[in-house]
Structure formats: structure tokens, C-alpha cells
Amino acid sequence: MKELSGLPNLKVYRLVMGAGIILMILGVLLTFFTQEHLGISFYLHAVVVAVNAILIWVYPKKQTALIRTSINVMLAIYFYLMFVIYPFTLSPMLIICFIPGIAILFFNKKLFYFSLYGNVAVVLSFMIYVILVDKGEVYYLFHKDVLGYAINFLASQVMLLFIFLLLEKRIENQKLYYEQIQKDERLKTTGQLAAAVAHEIRNPITVVQGFLQLYGNDQPQEKRKHYELMLEELKTAERVISDFLSLAKPSDVDSEVVNIKESLHNVLDLIKSYALMETIQIRLIVEDDCEISCSLLEFKQLFVNIFKNAIESSKAGDTIEVKVKKEQDMVQIVVSDHGVGMTEEQLQIIGTPFYSLKSKGTGLGLMICFNIVKKYNGTITFDSHEGVGTDVTVSFPIIK
Incomplete structure (x- = not known):
């Protein structure tokens, strides 16, 4: 079964995301059947839902940085839009608080900070708009306790930042632990290999060295260089074998x-x-x-x-x-x-x-x-x- 980067396997992903898409479509249909006059907000709502559905559904096949960023931005736009279109309820505000959490699912540091800072800038700007311009005419529920909502919103962003930093630290520790396991496994394999072959290789090398030294002394000067070169290469091979043995059998010398x-x-x-x-x-x-x-x-x-x-x-x-x-x-x-x-x-x-x-x-x-x-x-x-x-x-x- 295909695995997704930072997300559940494909079957679970399709099931969960399919349920989310159905809920978003039901929201569009509910608006269609309950409102007598469909304005620009309804069509904008429908378009945003359609774009989100397409991006979410194609993500498993195209797990690119562009698609991940687009999903994060379009879902943020969707929740902002719900808050703007339906000012008589504050439930979208609760979801808006956790928009940066979408980026945590992708374990993408840049995307998370982009989402966090962007969310803070957008929401605080909207609060300033409600205080200075709207003054409770449309967003009367929000205007009643803007300061309280602002404090709770900022607290939720700090909490998400803490969660992200904690997850990042744990992932980093797991990565270091995994790398250490790999190094230990390589060392173990090298030691086993050394113990198995080092002595068997060293014995014939010693014999060959002895005969080369014996016959090299009887050769003329121009050929003696060839024997010296062969002996030097055999010494190199012996040094490698000695290193192998020191890995296979670490010395038990006293401290x-x-x-x-x-x-x-x-x-x-x-x-x-x-x-x-x-x-x-x-x-x-x-x-x-x-x-x-x-x-x-x-x-x-x-x-x-x-x-x-x-x-x-x-x-x-x-x-x-x-x-x-x-x-x-x-x-x-x-x-x-x-x-x-x-x-x-x-x-x-x-x-x-x-x-x-x-x-x-x-x-x-x-x-x-x-x-x-x-x-x-x-x-x-x-x-x-x-x-x-x-x-x-x-x-x-x-x-x-």
C-alpha cells in the first residue's frame, strides 16, 4: 500500500479527506437550498470548495511543495471565507485558530511559519477592521469581546508553535537515533567481515612478502624497483587488515x-x-x-x-x-x-x-x-x- 509523506497510508487518507470534502459540499448545498437569493458569496464559496477538493484529492499523486502550499493557502481562504460570509456565528473562528496546524501535518518548517505568521497578520488586521470600521454593525458578536478573542487567538498560536517545536525536536532526536543505529550496524557488519577474512588474507600475504624479499635481492637494480613496489603495496594491504582487526577485536587495555x-x-x-x-x-x-x-x-x-x-x-x-x-x-x-x-x-x-x-x-x-x-x-x-x-x-x- 502506498505511503504518503507525513500522512497516513492512501486508503486512510482517501477515507478521511473524502469525508471532509463531502462535508464542505454539504455546506454549499445547504446554502443553495436555504437561501432565496444566491449572491456572489455563494459562488465564491462553491469555487473555493471545488478547488480545495481537487487539491486534496490529487495530493497523493503529486506530493510537491507547490501542492502542499496551495492546500494550506486554499483551506485558510475557505475558513476565512466562512467567517466573513456567515458573521452570525463564531464557530469558523475556532477553526481559524488552528489553520497553522494544517502545515504541521506536512512536517514542513517553512510552510508552518508562513502559515503561522500569515494567520496572525490576517486575523489581527480583521480585528482592527471590526474595531475601527465595522464597529459591530455586521460582526456584532465578534465586536462584543474583540479583546478576549484576540487574547485567545494569540494563545492558540503560541500553543501551536510550542507543539510544532516539540514535534520538530522529537523528529530530530529520532533521526539522530536512527543514524546512530545505522552507524552501529555498519560497524558490526565490518567487524564480522574483518574477523572472518583478515587472518586468512594475512597468512598468504606474509608468505608472498617473504619470497619477494628473497628473490628481490637477487635481481638487477632496474628490476629490483618492481619488487620494492610490490612489497610496498603488500604493506599497504597489511595496514588495511590491521585496521580491520582493530575494529573486529577492540583492545581491552586498562585505563x-x-x-x-x-x-x-x-x-x-x-x-x-x-x-x-x-x-x-x-x-x-x-x-x-x-x-x-x-x-x-x-x-x-x-x-x-x-x-x-x-x-x-x-x-x-x-x-x-x-x-x-x-x-x-x-x-x-x-x-x-x-x-x-x-x-x-x-x-x-x-x-x-x-x-x-x-x-x-x-x-x-x-x-x-x-x-x-x-x-x-x-x-x-x-x-x-x-x-x-x-x-x-x-x-x-x-x-x-
């Missing part, structure tokens, strides 16, 4: 007290030669020296990965800035580069298996980083702009 400043200096010592090869400087700024509880080995593995990514995305002569600062009960380590940066689309899928911006990358390095941070109740976020650079912010709870 220890890690001094942030001292540990980052150790990491910089490890990575300094690689940075100098690319003529890139790394500057460490420690505003607040803190201690955290984690594995020193995994801490180093985390930041070696982050620093390598920053170096590889930077241009020759650039400076990478590493800033450590305290934010309440968390320590933030921000690694900033001025490299190629990333687009919004790339940021959305970074850290997923087999997605990498590097030609020979696998995406597993960052995935390991995410796992390490999560293991110690930390967070990792990326703020990047294409052609400007990237800020990677890693936060850990401070030992109190």
Missing part, C-alpha cells in the same frame, strides 16, 4: 591517568618527522592542562590519526594549530588546519567504512578514532569548509 599536555607532546614527537617532510609546522597551545582517564596507547593512536589527516590535507608551508582548553567538566582538544576542507555532503558520511578523501584511504582510521572516543565517553566533531580548512574537536571528561 590510566593521562596528562593531556605531556601526552600530546609525545604524539607530536612521533609525528614531527612526517610533518617536516611535508614542510608543515604543528603548534601546540595548552590553555588548561588537564588529566583524563583512558589508555595512553589508544590516546596516541587517536591523535596520530587526526594529525596525519590534518597534515595530508594541508599545503606545504602551512601551520596546524592544536589548542587545549577546559570547558566545564570536559577538556577540549581542537586541531585546526588550513587545508582543502570538506563539503557538507562529505561531513555527513565521514567516518563510515570505505569512505575516504585520500586516494589509497579506506576510511577505517577515522572509524577507529570514533570508537576510541566513544569508549571513553568523549565526543568528536568536525567543522569544515571547502577550501578553508577543518577544525576537529575532541572532548573527554576531566578527572576530578
